[in-house]
Amino acid sequence: MAIEDRDHAKLITHALAKDTLSKLRSVETEQVAFRKGLVKLGRICGYEIIDGEMLTEFVAIETPLAETTGERVTGLDDVVIINVLRAATPFVEGLLKAFPRAKQGVISAGRDEEAGMNEDGEFPISIDYVKLPEITADDTVIVADPMLATGSTMCAVLDHVLEDANDPEDLFVLSALSAPAGLIRVDEQFPEATLLTVAIDEKLDEDGFIVPGLGDAGDRAFRTK
Numbered sequence: 001m002a003i004e005d006r007d008h009a010k011l012i013t014h015a016l017a018k019d020t021l022s023k024l025r026s027v028e029t030e031q032v033a034f035r036k037g038l039v040k041l042g043r044i045c046g047y048e049i050i051d052g053e054m055l056t057e058f059v060a061i062e063t064p065l066a067e068t069t070g071e072r073v074t075g076l077d078d079v080v081i082i083n084v085l086r087a088a089t090p091f092v093e094g095l096l097k098a099f100p101r102a103k104q105g106v107i108s109a110g111r112d113e114e115a116g117m118n119e120d121g122e123f124p125i126s127i128d129y130v131k132l133p134e135i136t137a138d139d140t141v142i143v144a145d146p147m148l149a150t151g152s153t154m155c156a157v158l159d160h161v162l163e164d165a166n167d168p169e170d171l172f173v174l175s176a177l178s179a180p181a182g183l184i185r186v187d188e189q190f191p192e193a194t195l196l197t198v199a200i201d202e203k204l205d206e207d208g209f210i211v212p213g214l215g216d217a218g219d220r221a222f223r224t225k
Helices: 015-025 031-053 088-098 152-163 180-189 217-222
Strands: 003-005 010-012 056-062 067-073 079-085 103-111 125-131 140-144 170-178 194-200
Touching: 003 031, 010 031, 015 031, 015 170, 015 194, 031 088, 031 170, 031 194, 031 217, 079 088, 079 152, 088 140, 103 152, 125 152, 140 152, 152 170, 152 180, 170 180, 180 194
Parallel strands: 010 194, 079 103, 079 140, 140 170, 170 194
Antiparallel strands: 003 010, 056 067, 103 125
16 A cells, blocks of 8 residues: 555655655756656656545446456546645646546635744735635545645635535645644644645754755746746
């Protein structure tokens, strides 16, 4: 099984996911390769969610030669993917390769870097745009953001996602990299969410960035500063 339980999260341990993340971390990985790496990692994570977290059912199949029994994944038509703009865009592109029929929502959210972290390790969060599909009790909701640092952005995003939604069948918070403080914060405020990540790094620095991390995923993917 390539998903392992940790204290506040589940770790995606697939060898190809770890290999891809290692390439993303490297300062020598330039923009195009970085963006393609996020797409690849999103696809791998999507397949791991299907394999490790979704149910299957037996179905009758008629082949050209005989009748037999097959196995199908249930719920693939009831998936909602929330893209936390902007860094998650290539990450979500990969997820959509695993869930091509998913409904999609977008939330533009960013932390106020100038204000800095408060004494509780949180940032003020600005939500600039929200467009979400209807979320039903049958849905599997995946909120994707490559970096889960302080958890401030993700908590603000989840507030909007769940504000008018029916309780979904499953709620996943998916990140490539996480910091312990962020995992604890999201887990405490949203215990109904399953936190999935490829790696849990050592700490946050004084500016709230994950260390050793991979830098600013949005800047590296879109070549901005």
